[in-house]
Amino acid sequence: MMIDSEEALRIILENRIDFGTEPVPLSDAIGRILAEDLLADRPLPPFDRVCMDGIAIPHDSFANGQRHFEVEKIGAAGQPQQTLNDSSKCIEVMTGAVLPKGTDTVIRYEDLKPKDEGFEVMIQAKPKANIHFQGEDLAKGGLLIPKGQRIKAIDINLLASVGKDEVEVKRLPKVAVISSGDELVEVNEVPEAHQIRRSNVHMILARLKELGIRGQDFHITDDREDIAATFERISADFDVLMMSGGVSKGAFDFIPAVLDELGFIKLFHGVQQRPGKPIWTGRKGNAMVFAFPGNPVSTLACFHQYVMPWLNACMGHDTEHRMKVQLRNEVLFKPDLTYFAQAKISFNEEGTCEAEVIHGHGSGDLKNPSSMDGFIVLPRGKETYSAGEVYDFIPFYPLFP
Secondary structure, eight states: OOBOHHHHHHHHHHTOOOOOEEEEEGGGOTTOBBOSOEEOSSOBSSSOEEOSSEEEEOHHHHHTTOOEEEEEEEEOTTSOOOBOOOTTEEEEEOTTOBOOBTOOEEEEGGGEEEETTEEEEOSOOOTTTTEEOTTSSBOTTOEEEOTTOBOOHHHHHHHHHTTOSEEEEEOOOOEEEEEEOTTEEOTTSOOOTTOEEOOHHHHHHHHHHHTTOOEEEEEEOSOHHHHHHHHHHHHTTOSEEEEESOOSSSTTOOHHHHHHHTTOEEEEEOBSEESOTTOEEEEETTEEEEEEOSSHHHHHHHIIIIIHHHHHHHTTOOOOSOEEEEEOSOEEOOSSSEEEEEEEEEEOTTOOEEEEEOOOSSTTOSHHHHTOOEEEEEOSSOSEEOTTOEEEEEESSOSOO
């Protein structure tokens, strides 16, 4: 019995698996999911920090009418804190230096005039100007980055600033990507008239790589014993098995029956959607199986609709894999199925993100998806989807890297 696509997604998300955590060097942390709260090991900034090159003075002297300040000494970044001994003088300071004791205001060079071994203040100086005060950004022990966040390049700065040369992150799953079918040959082979090259597995592997996950590919023939032996061997070594082909109703579609025999619990087989209707999903212990239909657009739709959010959920990362867009052109679709329509996105003059549906030639069309940005999800229950209506959009790739 087929189920609705949203029900299928709910079931999959309920079957998330915790792959554990692992430490990685700071240099390898980019793109990984943080498995610990990142806390400040000291106040940020750690001291009253000078923000501009100039002079540091006690503002009371300025408020009392003094405008000329003789330089007592110089304070540079990286030096221990200096002390102003004479409140009628100043300390020349550089950006990043510790604010000298006895001073509370920094006046930048642009607002000074050199004069008589010192400087004359040319502006109405404000107290506490040009100082980044200790703990102003965050107190010691404060939360810098919460666990569950994907580490971005800009976050490496924070990790380094608190001494994290090694970071605890969510362990990535070991993924096997399996193609099936006697009609498939390797990429470097010249196919016979009745054959095609293996391509779906390479598409999945590439998409996984974009997510920072390295998969390993396998191939099985349309032989029941070969399928059973391969699955039994692979499932012992991998957390996730993704396969393309062999799950429909054909005479050689053995995969669902073999998985059942091997003790995999079927979560569902068949979803009311197009493309990708015959998808089979199941689980055995902590091994998850996603068996996609063999047509490339079907595989693409199932991967993005189900596997992407499942992986995020397993990693404790709650980022939504969809975005809202406005349909640019009317779409007619009569079957009572959720339609994953291939579309290009653009922004209109008002800044609204629009998706234009451009139909390919069915789920076997390899060419059309390469010029599209993703799927606009047109839900069941209607036949006419009007321009201007808002729907979910699932991108094929990071649209805003």
